[in-house]
Amino acid sequence: MRWILTINQDKLNEIIGKFAAELGASAQGPAILIGEQLGLYKALSAAGPITSEELAKKTATAERYIREWLAGQAAGGYVNYDATSRKYSMTPEQAFTLANEDSPVYIPGAFYIISSIYKDRAKLADAFRTGKGVGWHEHHNDLFMGTHKFFRPGYIANLVSSWLPSLDGVVQKLKDGAIVADVGCGYGSSTVIMAKAFPNSRFFGYDYHLESIEWAKNVAVTEGVSGNTNFEVAMAKDYPRKEFDLVTFFDCLHDMGDPVGAAKHVHQSLKSDGTWMIVEPYSNERVEENLNPVGRIFYNASSMICVPSSLAQEVGLALGAQASDSKLRDVALQGGFKQFRRATQTPFNRIFEARP
Numbered sequence: 001m002r003w004i005l006t007i008n009q010d011k012l013n014e015i016i017g018k019f020a021a022e023l024g025a026s027a028q029g030p031a032i033l034i035g036e037q038l039g040l041y042k043a044l045s046a047a048g049p050i051t052s053e054e055l056a057k058k059t060a061t062a063e064r065y066i067r068e069w070l071a072g073q074a075a076g077g078y079v080n081y082d083a084t085s086r087k088y089s090m091t092p093e094q095a096f097t098l099a100n101e102d103s104p105v106y107i108p109g110a111f112y113i114i115s116s117i118y119k120d121r122a123k124l125a126d127a128f129r130t131g132k133g134v135g136w137h138e139h140h141n142d143l144f145m146g147t148h149k150f151f152r153p154g155y156i157a158n159l160v161s162s163w164l165p166s167l168d169g170v171v172q173k174l175k176d177g178a179i180v181a182d183v184g185c186g187y188g189s190s191t192v193i194m195a196k197a198f199p200n201s202r203f204f205g206y207d208y209h210l211e212s213i214e215w216a217k218n219v220a221v222t223e224g225v226s227g228n229t230n231f232e233v234a235m236a237k238d239y240p241r242k243e244f245d246l247v248t249f250f251d252c253l254h255d256m257g258d259p260v261g262a263a264k265h266v267h268q269s270l271k272s273d274g275t276w277m278i279v280e281p282y283s284n285e286r287v288e289e290n291l292n293p294v295g296r297i298f299y300n301a302s303s304m305i306c307v308p309s310s311l312a313q314e315v316g317l318a319l320g321a322q323a324s325d326s327k328l329r330d331v332a333l334q335g336g337f338k339q340f341r342r343a344t345q346t347p348f349n350r351i352f353e354a355r356p
């Protein structure tokens with residue numbers, strides 16, 4: 001019972017208060033996904049102040065569920081409730097983050113990623129015990145959809161307007177007509193955005209995950225860029241073709257088992273004046289500098305998605321989602337690159353430029 005004497009009541013209350021907020025946020029995760037899936041946020045934000053009956057009618061859902069869902073959303077601060085009229089509404093900021101899929105800060109996608117982790121928990125716990133990997137392809141589909149939905153808004157907001165211009169001479173080459181490989185392209189969000197912006201250039205999307213490549217091919221058709229895109233299943237270490245002007249890796253280098261092998265292959269596949277663009281999650285150099293809300297998201301996702309993904313592949317270097325600039329530089333230099341620099345950044349991403 002000695003611990004009773006050492007407990008500081010204020011510090012204990014602080015932890016319990018934090019836990020209450022976080023348990024509420026965790027419970028809100030699936031509710032956010034249901035709101036997304038059933039179009040509840042979109043209908044609510046479009047209709048302005050409405051009752052639970054009106055929202056249920058508009059979305060063809062059951063009122064009793066919607067009433068409870070709305071109260072939970074209001075308690076979480078994601079919608080507002082007016083007690084006099086019994087109506088719910090969303091501010092422009094709430095709608096921007098929850099109802100607008102093209103907004104750079106669209107929140108629901110992130111919760112699909114979290115959902116996949118819950119579903120894969122048993123597999124992951126086994127991997128923690130054995131040290132074996134869990135491949136990207138072995139996760140629940142929510143991971144692929146969540147990655148697409150969560151990353152795409154950031155690419156729409158930054159890729160063409162700021163990330164590509166931060167690289168030396170790349171935008172002019174893309175305007176004139178460049179050959180580009182987008183490696184680890186997943187559902188092809190980045191490939192399609194670049195293909196739309198630079199119709200004179202040709203884009204080859206590669207990923208080892210067949211299901212993602214099939215999705216990307218369909219998106220290219222619906223987005224009208226099938227004329228200047230190709231999607232193929234390939235590993236980063238052996239994708240075909242050479243003489244690329246630009247090779248891009250969006251949030252995937254650290255997921256690979258052999259990033260140095262991938263770097264060597266990129267080096268061989270680039271023109272002598274080409275550019276390797278590497279987008280990685282935001283991180284500082286040392287663990288203690290990442291013990292903050294953004295680092296918390298990335299370390300937790302990394303232990304359950306990125307590290308297992310790398311450990312499932314040959315070499316299994318497992319850089320992790322918080323690999324420092326120095327570690328990434330080492331990978332590029334070991335791959336044969338002579339220059340490496342952080343070209344720009346956002347609160348969630350670092351953008352690197354490596355040159356042969």
Ligand SMILES: C[S@@+](CC[C@H](N)C(=O)[O-])C[C@H]1O[C@@H](n2cnc3c(N)ncnc32)[C@H](O)[C@@H]1O
Pocket residue numbers: 136137147148151152183184185186187188189190206207208209212234235236237249250251252255256257309313
């Ligand atoms: C976090 S996702 C990023 C997907 C996409 N670039 C995006 O930004 O939406 C990582 C991707 O890397 C792919 N990947 C992992 N290891 C790979 C490898 N060795 N070769 C090719 N693709 C790989 C996965 O299949 C997955 O699609």
